[in-house]
Amino acid sequence: MRAIKVLIVDDSAVMRKIVERCLRQAGIDVKEVVEASNGIEGLAALKAGPVDLILSDINMPAMDGLEFLAGLRGLENATGTPVIMITTEGSESRVVEALTAGARGYIRKPFTPDQVKQRVTPLLEAMR
Amino acid sequence: MNPALSERSSARVRPDASWTTMMHMAAREVFQLMVNSDVQVCANPPERQAGKVSAMVGMAGLLCAIFRFRCAEESAISIAKKMLGVQKIDNPSEAFDAMGEVCNMLAGNFKAKISVLADGCLLSVPTVVTGEDYDIRSLPSGEHLEVCLEYEGKPMWVTLEISG
Numbered sequence: 001m002r003a004i005k006v007l008i009v010d011d012s013a014v015m016r017k018i019v020e021r022c023l024r025q026a027g028i029d030v031k032e033v034v035e036a037s038n039g040i041e042g043l044a045a046l047k048a049g050p051v052d053l054i055l056s057d058i059n060m061p062a063m064d065g066l067e068f069l070a071g072l073r074g075l076e077n078a079t080g081t082p083v084i085m086i087t088t089e090g091s092e093s094r095v096v097e098a099l100t101a102g103a104r105g106y107i108r109k110p111f112t113p114d115q116v117k118q119r120v121t122p123l124l125e126a127m128r
Numbered sequence: 129m130n131p132a133l134s135e136r137s138s139a140r141v142r143p144d145a146s147w148t149t150m151m152h153m154a155a156r157e158v159f160q161l162m163v164n165s166d167v168q169v170c171a172n173p174p175e176r177q178a179g180k181v182s183a184m185v186g187m188a189g190l191l192c193a194i195f196r197f198r199c200a201e202e203s204a205i206s207i208a209k210k211m212l213g214v215q216k217i218d219n220p221s222e223a224f225d226a227m228g229e230v231c232n233m234l235a236g237n238f239k240a241k242i243s244v245l246a247d248g249c250l251l252s253v254p255t256v257v258t259g260e261d262y263d264i265r266s267l268p269s270g271e272h273l274e275v276c277l278e279y280e281g282k283p284m285w286v287t288l289e290i291s292g
Contacts, residue, residue, distance in 0.1 A: 011253060012232075014225045017212055018162070059232075061253050088236025091247050108240075109233045110161035 003031035004052035004124065009042040009068060010086065011060040015109075019055055019086065019116070026117035028124065039068030043075065050077040052127065053120065055107075058087040058094060066094070069101040082123040086111070141190045141244055143271060143290060151275045151286050154237035158230060159279070163210045170283045173276035177285045179203070181224065182257045183231035187239065189249030192291040195235035196264070197227065199284035206280060228254035234286060264289060 006023065008016045016035050023030050034051060036042040040063045042056065054072075058065035065085055072078040085098045085106040095106050105119045152169060159167045181204040187193045199207075201223070208217050208226035217223055232254045239245040264287075273288040 012225050012229045014208065014211060014222055015229050021213060059251060059253055088232050088251065091250070093247055094250075109229075109236060110158045112161055 003029040005032040005034065005050075006030055007034045007036065007042060007045055007051040007054045007056075009036045009039065009054065009056040009060070009065070011037050011057065013037070015057070015086075022111070022113040022116040023120065025113040026120065028117070028120060039063030039065065039071060042068050043071045046072070046075055046077045046081075051081060053123065054078070054081055054083040056083060056085055058085055058089060058098060066097055066101060069098060069103060072102065082127075084119055084123070140192065141242075141248065143273060143288070147242070147288070148273050148275050150241045151234075151238055151273065151288065152277070154234050154241060155275070155277055155286050158233045158237055162230070162233065163207055165210060165279065167277040167279050167284075170276040170278045174283055177274075177287070178260060179284065180258055180260050181227050182262075183224075183227040183254050184257065185231050185235040185254045186252035187235065187245075187249050188252070189245075191239075191245055191249045194289045195231065195238065195251075196287040196289065197231040197234055197284070198287070199227075199279065200282055201258075203279055203282050203284055224256040224258065228256045231256075238288075 008019050010016045020033050034045045036045050038060045056065045056068055069083060072083065082104040083102065085103045086109060087106060088109045098106060104123055107115055107119050155167055159165050177198055179199045180201040182196055182198040185195045187195060204223040204227050205217050207230060208223040209215065211226050232251065235251050239249060271290040275286045276283050277286065
């Protein structure tokens with residue numbers, strides 16, 4: 001698999017670092033990580049340049065993950081970019097809402113690097 | 129809030145005897161997966177809660193409550209170091225941020241274990257308060273569930289303050 005550029009959107013800086021660490025521990029070749037603390041910053045980052053994979057929290061201030069997903073529609077730099085939601089929500093309706101809005105999968109917190117790998121690897125393999 | 133949740137929010141869920149066990153189970157899972165540590169129920173809990181760092185997450189919907197996680201600053205720093213896999217925390221705000229995330233995961237994992245709550249209430253973003261000297265005054269007719277856990281020999285508390 002080629003090295004990838006990842007956008008991690010989460011209001012917690014600690015969680016952004018943990019997600020990055022899990023990706024690397026899962027053996028995913030991450031060449032660059034772009035961080036955003038909410039959906040607004042995430043959309044701005046994507047306007048500046050495309051990424052290969054987006055991992056986004058759902059529950060965030062300013063613009064949450066579902067609004068962020070809606071904002072991705074029509075954004076040229078995000079066309080075809082897989083999005084995985086990371087959430088503490090056990091709420092099925094929120095997950096269904098995210099999948100309906102275009103997310104390709106979700107990871108529920110707390111998670112292990114293996115769980116991240118299971119979600120991310122098939123998407124990256126499909127991109128080859 | 130989604131329409132189904134809004135419709136149901138007038139009918140509140142009351143806690144039962146299993147909830148404190150669920151709070152403990154939720155905490156154990158979060159600590160095992162994210163902190164790589166085990167936590168046990170504190171055998172001799174102090175009479176009063178103490179600890180400089182308190183993280184809180186609001187719950188709204190079928191359950192209106194505040195989910196709180198409180199521990200000593202030393203414990204918060206240790207938790208943050210283990211979550212990040214580092215030997216040292218340069219900025220104390222990282223420990224507070226980690227506490228907020230732990231509380232968020234505790235609340236989310238707890239509500240996922242109560243089938244009616246999983247889809248029946250939403251969580252706020254976490255708030256972290258620092259300082260020892262404060263009291264929580266429950267709302268009238270509210271209920272208070274508390275579990276004292278032990279982490280690295282120190283007590284920490286998981287509390288659910290339920291609005292009446």
